[in-house]
Amino acid sequence: MKSRIPVVLLACGSFNPITNMHLRLFEVARDHLHQTGRYQVIGGIISPVNDNYGKKDLVSARHRVAMARLALQTSDWIRVDSWESEQAQWMETVKVLRHHHSELLRSLPQMEDPDQGSASSPASTAVPELKLLCGADFLKTFQTPSLWKDTHIQEIVEKFGLVCVTRAGHDPKGYVLDSPILQRYQDQIHLAREPVQNEISATYVRWALSQGQSVKYLLPDAVISYIREHNLYLRDPSPERE
Amino acid sequence: MKSRIPVVLLACGSFNPITNMHLRLFEVARDHLHQTGRYQVIGGIISPVNDNYGKKDLVSARHRVAMARLALQTSDWIRVDSWEKYDAIFPAVPELKLLCGADFLKTFQTPSLWKDTHIQEIVEKFGLVCVTRAGHDPKGYVLDSPILQRYQDQIHLAREPVQNEISATYVRWALSQGQSVKYLLPDAVISYIREHNLYLRDPSPERE
Numbered sequence: 501m502k503s504r505i506p507v508v509l510l511a512c513g514s515f516n517p518i519t520n521m522h523l524r525l526f527e528v529a530r531d532h533l534h535q536t537g538r539y540q541v542i543g544g545i546i547s548p549v550n551d552n553y554g555k556k557d558l559v560s561a562r563h564r565v566a567m568a569r570l571a572l573q574t575s576d577w578i579r580v581d582s583w584e585s586e587q588a589q590w591m592e593t594v595k596v597l598r599h600h601h602s603e604l605l606r607s608l609p610q611m612e613d614p615d616q617g618s619a620s621s622p623a624s625t626a627v628p629e630l631k632l633l634c635g636a637d638f639l640k641t642f643q644t645p646s647l648w649k650d651t652h653i654q655e656i657v658e659k660f661g662l663v664c665v666t667r668a669g670h671d672p673k674g675y676v677l678d679s680p681i682l683q684r685y686q687d688q689i690h691l692a693r694e695p696v697q698n699e700i701s702a703t704y705v706r707w708a709l710s711q712g713q714s715v716k717y718l719l720p721d722a723v724i725s726y727i728r729e730h731n732l733y734l735r736d737p738s739p740e741r742e
Numbered sequence: 743m744k745s746r747i748p749v750v751l752l753a754c755g756s757f758n759p760i761t762n763m764h765l766r767l768f769e770v771a772r773d774h775l776h777q778t779g780r781y782q783v784i785g786g787i788i789s790p791v792n793d794n795y796g797k798k799d800l801v802s803a804r805h806r807v808a809m810a811r812l813a814l815q816t817s818d819w820i821r822v823d824s825w826e827k828y829d830a831i832f833p834a835v836p837e838l839k840l841l842c843g844a845d846f847l848k849t850f851q852t853p854s855l856w857k858d859t860h861i862q863e864i865v866e867k868f869g870l871v872c873v874t875r876a877g878h879d880p881k882g883y884v885l886d887s888p889i890l891q892r893y894q895d896q897i898h899l900a901r902e903p904v905q906n907e908i909s910a911t912y913v914r915w916a917l918s919q920g921q922s923v924k925y926l927l928p929d930a931v932i933s934y935i936r937e938h939n940l941y942l943r944d945p946s947p948e949r950e
Contacts, residue, residue, distance in 0.1 A: 520925040717762040718904065
């Protein structure tokens with residue numbers, strides 16, 4: 501029986517703050533890949549963006565990483581990584597992928613006995629693949645002229661692969677077919693569907709907090725407590741929508 | 743200064759199982775009533791329907807109540823409980839309002855589903871707080887019904903901007919397929935479902 505390819509899912513974003521929707525992306529993506537029969541998801545990484553990204557209302561990375569850590573306390577397979585947020589400047593997604601991929605390779609157990617041969621090696625020593633986890637809105641940004649370098653898009657889909665979780669109302673297949681690069685590598689683009697209409701937007705959460713309204717059940721309780729303790733998101737957010 | 747009217751929100755339903763969406767209804771409704779300046783929400787009640795309601799795939803009330811109790815562990819104002827407890831406590835008699843979603847409001851239109859006298863009593867004597875999301879037209883449902891239109895002052899329409907349609911039907915299906923429902927329900931409820939082997943069988947194809 502052909503063994504499954506181990507996969508780690510990487511999600512980049514503001515996580516400003518992290519919400520239950522972000523966390524759902526991982527769960528849905530994992531189930532989807534498992535159902536193909538070809539993959540075994542062995543881990544997930546949340547990588548909050550660097551403060552120098554310059555987005556309005558972006559609270560300090562220190563807080564965003566801390567909140568993600570709290571949110572992931574009850575997860576046994578997803579973790580937060582602060583490497584991207586600790587760099588001196590903002591970096592492109594493809595660079596974050598390259599970094600985590602090389603970390604992944606470095607953490608593999610060494611093959612001590614070269615005489616073992618491939619016939620007896622278990623699936624766990626197969627090289628894990630690192631895939632970028634995203635929503636349909638992210639996939640759509642590939643269409644925006646000059647937002648992405650074509651070479652980067654190509655590297656992301658060719659060398660790593662995408663897992664895109666969408667809901668009713670989006671047309672991810674259409675986005676893929678509209679782009680020559682994406683179309684060429686469509687086998688590397690997994691489209692998972694989340695039947696639950698679950699659009700807990702962090703933008704809305706920040707607004708609700710600034711209005712003193714409840715965000716309970718939209719984010720983990722531990723994250724809400726943190727926000728309260730540190731007085732985050734109290735000011736009216738800027739009117740630009742993210 | 744005129745004091746606020748104390749209100750208790752009552753949600754009836756299958757809660758099969760309870761989800762984060764059910765819990766959100768309470769939070770949104772409370773914020774909405776507070777913003778009117780006229781009400782003070784002093785409590786919330788979740789009332790799971792009786793087993794004899796006869797709905798397919800309805801797990802025992804014992805479980806549904808237990809799961810709701812677990813889900814409400816972190817809430818300081820909502821409980822699975824009876825209305826009678828509030829009677830003697832407060833100087834001003836709290837108003838009991840029925841909390842629902844737009845789909846519930848729409849059922850008033852279904853001929854012969856409701857007795858007109860019951861619809862009237864619900865809106866006239868108690869009042870409704872209806873939490874809806876984009877895509878529904880609760881104002882339209884109200885205006886389409888003579889009874890609802892007459893008592894529209896008793897019908898509060900709260901809007902939840904978050905598209906949050908965590909349907910218990912979907913949750914049951916996902917569980918029967920061995921798929922994750924984490925972050926759709928409180929962790930304590932998921933643990934309970936696993937311990938008691940609930941929702942393992944393929945649910946019946948009829949949609950609720």
